[in-house]
Amino acid sequence: RLLRYSPQPRAMGASCSSSPVNTACECEMSKAHAVRPRLRVGCSVGVTSAPAQFAMVHNMNLDSQSFNLHWVKCPPDADAVTAMLSAGLIDVAMVHTEDVVQAIGAGSSLRIVGTFASSRRRFGLFRSSRNLTSTVAEAGTSPDNPLGVPYNCLGAQLALYILGEQRDLGSEGGMYLRQLSSIDMADSALTSGRVQAVLWERHAAYDAVSSGEWSEIWEAELPWSSSLFVAGKDASYAKAQSIQGFVAWTRLAAIDFLEVETASSASQMLASNFKLAGAAAIDWLGSVTWKCSCEVHKSDLLEPLRYLRLAGLMQQAHVEVDPLVNVAKRICGVKQLDKKIPPGF
Numbered sequence: 001r002l003l004r005y006s007p008q009p010r011a012m013g014a015s016c017s018s019s020p021v022n023t024a025c026e027c028e029m030s031k032a033h034a035v036r037p038r039l040r041v042g043c044s045v046g047v048t049s050a051p052a053q054f055a056m057v058h059n060m061n062l063d064s065q066s067f068n069l070h071w072v073k074c075p076p077d078a079d080a081v082t083a084m085l086s087a088g089l090i091d092v093a094m095v096h097t098e099d100v101v102q103a104i105g106a107g108s109s110l111r112i113v114g115t116f117a118s119s120r121r122r123f124g125l126f127r128s129s130r131n132l133t134s135t136v137a138e139a140g141t142s143p144d145n146p147l148g149v150p151y152n153c154l155g156a157q158l159a160l161y162i163l164g165e166q167r168d169l170g171s172e173g174g175m176y177l178r179q180l181s182s183i184d185m186a187d188s189a190l191t192s193g194r195v196q197a198v199l200w201e202r203h204a205a206y207d208a209v210s211s212g213e214w215s216e217i218w219e220a221e222l223p224w225s226s227s228l229f230v231a232g233k234d235a236s237y238a239k240a241q242s243i244q245g246f247v248a249w250t251r252l253a254a255i256d257f258l259e260v261e262t263a264s265s266a267s268q269m270l271a272s273n274f275k276l277a278g279a280a281a282i283d284w285l286g287s288v289t290w291k292c293s294c295e296v297h298k299s300d301l302l303e304p305l306r307y308l309r310l311a312g313l314m315q316q317a318h319v320e321v322d323p324l325v326n327v328a329k330r331i332c333g334v335k336q337l338d339k340k341i342p343p344g345f
Contacts (some may be wrong), residue, residue: 251292
């Protein structure tokens with residue numbers, strides 16, 4: 001599908017039917033000796049959620065928790081996941097930071113309850129090595145020469161803005177884009193000449209580059225932590241203790257995921273669920289940092305807000321929004337300084 005890229009906010013168009021939510025505070029429930037509260041968890045961060053999914057499958061450290069964890073399979077779409085949170089269909093989710101900030105800018109009542117991954121999303125501009133005569137500088141400048149981008153990916157739109165600023169692409173009237181649903185579709189589009197270049201996350205393109213099929217000609221990272229824990233407004237009050245316990249559990253899950261004892265099973269999961277194997281998996285593991293804490297850096301909210309404004313991806317009526325207002329203060333602390341943390345813990 002061809003699009004004319006003229007930055008506009010994505011519509012929060014997912015529709016969900018609301019289900020009853022128990023809004024009783026957990027402290028009241030514990031006084032009544034109630035059973036462990038159920039915590040419904042979703043995500044829209046793809047492979048970054050692998051440690052939590054791995055721990056769920058293998059029932060790691062779950063029986064000792066003060067909550068019953070219920071993993072809800074969600075559409076791979078941030079708009080749908082944030083709508084599910086707002087509708088009370090799930091309690092907490094891991095969502096890319098820029099998607100959270102844009103949702104808040106559109107009036108969402110979501111509450112930020114922590115940082116999931118503090119590493120940054122990395123994007124690259126690639127062309128096919130089979131067609132080195134292609135004029136990448138002209139990619140996206142006409143309907144006959146569109147630029148390939150991941151489908152419905154706000155992070156890619158912001159990377160595209162950075163690309164345009166650095167390489168002066170599409171300065172007259174925007175850019176023509178072809179949205180592609182997968183890395184396989186991107187490779188097919190490059191090979192057939194339907195696009196001359198693609199903008200994609202670097203970890204997903206690792207195999208294509210290492211095999212020599214793709215050539216990378218530009219790279220950049222989004223200058224903020226890649227993903228946050230967010231909760232529905234009611235859940236951030238009624239299930240505060242469970243949410244804090246879940247965040248602590250994900251940190252244990254991330255540590256276990258990297259242990260030698262689980263390396264074989266973890267590698268199999270990355271290969272079967274996310275098509276990351278061998279050197280590609282090692283490269284990705286070396287680039288990601290799971291912070292998993294109930295705190296957020298102030299700059300991790302204000303920087304994406306600034307870029308969303310510059311790229312024209314915030315509704316005019318909400319350009320003065322302050323995402324710090326949506327931090328659940330009784331759960332999550334706000335740090336002023338933002339020092340870059342190397343991969344690991």
